[in-house]
Amino acid sequence: MTDTTALAVFMIAALTLNVTPGPNMLYVTTRSLGQGRKAGVVSAIGIGVGNLVHTLAAALGLSALLMSSAIAYSVVKYVGAAYLIYLGVRMILRNKHNNSLTTLTDASLRRIFSQAIATSVLNPKVALFFIAFLPQFANPSQGSVALQIAVLGALFSTTGTIVNTTVALLSSSFGDWLQTRPRFSQFQQWFTGSVFVALGTSIALPERK
Numbered sequence: 001m002t003d004t005t006a007l008a009v010f011m012i013a014a015l016t017l018n019v020t021p022g023p024n025m026l027y028v029t030t031r032s033l034g035q036g037r038k039a040g041v042v043s044a045i046g047i048g049v050g051n052l053v054h055t056l057a058a059a060l061g062l063s064a065l066l067m068s069s070a071i072a073y074s075v076v077k078y079v080g081a082a083y084l085i086y087l088g089v090r091m092i093l094r095n096k097h098n099n100s101l102t103t104l105t106d107a108s109l110r111r112i113f114s115q116a117i118a119t120s121v122l123n124p125k126v127a128l129f130f131i132a133f134l135p136q137f138a139n140p141s142q143g144s145v146a147l148q149i150a151v152l153g154a155l156f157s158t159t160g161t162i163v164n165t166t167v168a169l170l171s172s173s174f175g176d177w178l179q180t181r182p183r184f185s186q187f188q189q190w191f192t193g194s195v196f197v198a199l200g201t202s203i204a205l206p207e208r209k
Helices: 004-018 023-035 037-068 070-093 109-121 124-137 145-179 182-204
Strands: none
Touching: 004 124, 004 145, 023 037, 023 109, 023 145, 037 109, 037 124, 037 145, 070 124, 070 182, 124 145
16 A cells, blocks of 8 residues: 555645635535535535545556556656646636635435535546546555555545535535635635645655665
8 A cells, every 4th residue: 555654645635635615615615505504514425425436437547557567657647747736836826716605506415415426526627636646646566556546535535525524514604704705715725726736846756765
């Protein structure tokens, strides 16, 4: 499995990314504000399930490629690092703050759950992120790459579900607080962008032996 140091770095990065307001958190907040905490919690769980689908796809689709050759491993590594840096720079340079709450039509808990899964699964940006992010912490010399990616993805999804569930439980005050403090949200956007850039840069640098 992934060594302890890499796992610690991964968990810090995962927690940082999951606590940053984004489309998934806004969906959970909106559902919770509109239909209550139960709807928000169901939304959080649905998004977590959607992330597990992306994890499975990344594990099955990339594991064979990463194990096939050192060149393929390097290509995925550097392309993924470049994509993370691109995301980070884009976040830092983004001038307009689009984290505004919108009104959603009331729906049953079953429908909310399925919509939350679809929101995650059908988002190509989420798929690209998982493909770029998870393999960076998988080491072919530490065992099955597919298993490592699956475990890392499960940890990321679990962390995200815990964060989103907390948001659902506190959304009555959290949503209003976030909406009335755009500077705080902009700082989070800048901070997360910086984390992306730093992570991508560290991945791209030659490994020290």
